[in-house]
Amino acid sequence: MATITINGQEYPLPDDPRTTLLDFLHQHLKLFGAKKGCDHGQCGACTVVVDNERMNACLLLAFQLEGKSVTTIEGIASEEELHPLQKAFVKCDAFQCGFCTSGQICSGVSMMNELQENNPSTVWFEPNYSEQEDIKERMSGNLCRCGAYANIIDAVNIVRQDKEVS
C-alpha cells in the first residue's frame, strides 16, 4: 500500500488522484494547521516541509508523495514545548489574524536551514546585498495581509541570534 509520512505517522495515500496534499491534510486527516489562502501557490499560507524542503501543499498532488515525509505546523515542535521560532513569533507579535502564520513558521524554519547550507537566493546576484535583505527576500513567498513583515523578520533574527526567548 502506498503511504505518506506526516509528522512522523504513516498514512495511506488518498484514492482520488486529484487530491492535493493540502486537501488531503484538511479532508482526510483533519489537520487544519496549513491554510488555504489561494490554492494557487501564490500566498504561502499552506507551506509545509517535505523532506526538509519547504513547499506549497496546494501545489502538490498527494499521490506524488509516496514515501515522502511531510512536516506541518502541527509537527514542527514537540508536544511539550514550542519551537523557538513559534516562541519568537509570539514575543515579536509576528502575526495578527494568524491565518498566514503556520506557513510563515514552516517557511521560516526551513529558510534558516537554507541559510545554514548557503543555498543562494536571488539577491545574491546584487552587488551589495545585506543579510536582512536576503532574509526578507527568502520570506517573500509568504504573504501577510495584516502587514506583520517587520515583526516576522525580528522573530527570525531572534532565533538566528540564538537569543533566549522567555
Added chain:
Amino acid sequence: MPASQYDQVTKIGDATDRIDGPLKVQGKARYAGEFEFDAPTLVGVYVGAARSGGTLTKVNTDKAESQPGVKAVLTYHNAPEQRPFAEPEDAMRFGQSRAVLQDTKIRYAGFPVALVVAETLEQARYAASLITHTVESDGPELLENADEAQVTPASLDGGFEPDATCGNIEQALNNTTRLDMTYHTPNQISAAMEPHTTIAYYDGDILHVHTSVQILASAVTCLANTLKLPEDKIRIKSLFVGGGFGSKLGLHNDAVLACLGAIHLKQPVKVALHRRQVFHSAPHRGFSIQKISLSADNAGHINGISHHSAMPMAQDYAFAEATGAVARITYKADAIESRHRVKVVDSPMIDSVRAPGDAIGSLAFESAIDELALHCKIDPVEFRLNNIAPAHPITGKPFSTHHLAECLKKGAEEFGWANRTKNDNGPVKTGYGVALAMRMNMIVPSAAKVTLDSDGQIAVFTDMTDIGTGTYTILSQVVSDFFNTPANAITINLGDSTSPASCGSGGSFGASSSATSVRNACEKLSRQLCEKMGLARGSHQVAVHDGKVIAGEGDTQQVCTLSDLFKDSGVSELEGHGEVEPGESHDEYEQYSCGAHFAEVTVDTITGEVRIKRQHGVFSAGQILNHKTATSQLQGGMVWGASYALLEDLQRDKHHGGFVNCDLAEYHFAVNRDIGDIKVTFIEEPDYKACKLGSKGIGELGITGAGAAIANAISDAVGIRVREFPITPDKVVNALTKQS
C-alpha cells in the same frame, strides 16, 4: 477560548503578548472552515456568472448532477425560497437579504448561478466545471469619466454629508499659486488571507453557522432576512477571523450558499470562496477620480481647498465613501469646498476596505498638499505646521484632543527630517516624504457580560470578534486591570451570536467600544460583590484574587473569601452586564485620531523601480490599550499605505463588467521585501471624551497618509509627480521621459 498565559495581572496599556498567540503559532486556532459537526461535512462549489448586468437565459446542470459523489445541484429552479435581494429596505446593508439562486437576474460578474454539493471538494469542483450557462447582456454600465458621476449619495460612510463648504471658494482659489490637479486611485480589494468561508448545518430547528465575519449580530439578521427564519433559530460562530479589512463586515455568497445547501440536504455543508471568487463575491473599493484645487498666499497659508470626488456605486448597494474627509478636517483655509458624486454601475459590490474615504482620500490630498508646498517653495513639514487646523475648519467645532502638530514635530525629529541628506551617485536617487493623517473616532453601541464563579474564574461573553486586532488580549487586560486578577484566571469568549451583541470589528471602533462595555460590566459585577459583602453603595471597585474579594485598603480593607460569599448567596456564579453607546461628548466635539508619516525611498531612474528604505509613523490615539498589538496594527496600516502607493490595482474588465487580475500573483500587495525599516511611536494622552478608557481608534489610522508620504518621497527623489496610483515603474519611467 484562550485564557492568558500570564499568571500575573496585566494592566491596560501593557505590551503583553497576545493571549491567542500560542494557539495561532501552533496552527490550533480554529477558523470558520475547520469545524466538524456530528454528520460528515459536504462540500459546495458554486459557478459564477460569466458577465454582469444581464439575464441568465440558460443553465445546464445535467452532466454535473450525474457525477459521482454529487448530492445536489442548486439553481434558481430548485434552491430554497428566499426573501428578495436587499430587502427589507430599512435593514442596514449588513442585515438585508443577500438572496442568491432566486431568479435570472445577474447582479454582477461572478454572481452565483449554480451550487454543486458533493461528498468531496474534488468531486464538487469537477462537477461544477461541467455546468454551462448563458447570460444575455447589453454590456455593463460603467463609470468612464468624472463627469458621468452625477448622483449625490444620500450620505457617506462614517455619517459624512456628501457636500460641505465654507467661505467663498472661487474667490479663495483666485490666486497666482492656484494648482488644479486630478488624482486617480484604482479599484482595490481587502484580500484578507482567509478567503470567505462558511460551514452551515440545519438540525431541523436551529441553523448552526460557522463563518468568517466581523460583525455577528447583523449577520444573524442577514441570514434571518435572507432565509425567512426567526433570528433565534440561527446561531453564528466566528471564533477566529483570518483578516477582514472591511470585506467581512457583512456576509457574502459563501454564507448564503452554505445555508441553502444545508437546508436543502439536512447535512453540514461547507462553502469556501476560491481566491479567484473573492475578487467578485466579496466587496471591493471602487476607483476614484479626485479633482483637487488648492491655493496659498505668499507666506504659505492655504487660501482655498476644493476637493471633488467621483466614484462608482454598485447597483442595489448604497455605499459611498468619504474621500474628501481629510480635505475637510486637516488644514484651515479661507474657503473649503468638498463634494462627492457617484454613478450607479453594474459592478460587484462596492463597500468598505480598510479606512474607507481616508485611505485613498489621503493618498491624493496629502500628495496635492505636497505639490502646493513645493510650489510655494516651503519645506513640506513647515508648510503643514503652518496650516494645521486648531478646530474643525468648516464647523469650528473643537477637537476633543488634537496632537497633530506634536506628531509632526516629534516625527520630524525622530526621522531626522532636518538632517536628511542625499549622497546619490549614479542612477538611483534618494527621496524623503511626509504626510499627515486624520481619522475620525467613533463609539458604536456594544454589550458584554462578565461572570465570576466561586473558584475566582472570570469569564467575558460578547459577540465581538478578533480579526487580528487583538480583542482577546485587550479585553483580558481590561478585566485583569479592573479586578487586579491574574490574567490566567480570565477567559474571553468572543464570536458567538448567543452572547450579548457587540459593535463588531470595523471602522476602528471595535477596541474602544467593546472594551468600554466590558469595563462597564466589570463595574456592575463589582457593585454586586460590594452589596453581597454588605458594603456601602459608594465603594464600587473590588479586587478579586487568591480566592478572595478585597474591598478598600489599609484599616478599612474588607476581605471575603469567594467560597463564603458564594455559600451565603446561594448562587454558583455572579454576572454583570455592561453596555456602551455614544454620549454627548461625541456630538459636542470632533473626535479624531491623528498621525504624521515620514518615508525614505530610492528611485531607480533607469528601471523606474521604487524601493522603500524606511517608514516612520508618530500617532496620537488617546490611551493605548496594548502597546504591542497597537504598534503591530499601525505598522500593518503603514504596509497597506506602501502597497497603495506602489502596487495595488484591481483592473476592470470593461467587456464583462468584472475584474481581470483575480489572483494574488496579479493583484499585487506588498510582500516582505517590499517593506523597509518601519517604526511607530506614540504621543499618548488619554481622551476621556472619546470613552471611559480614554482610547481611540487605530485600525485605520496607520494607512491614512502612509501612501502619500511615499508618493511625496518619490517626487522628492526625482522631481516627478505621478497622479495615477499605484506608482508603478512604467509610470515612473514615462514621467521621467517626459521630464527630460
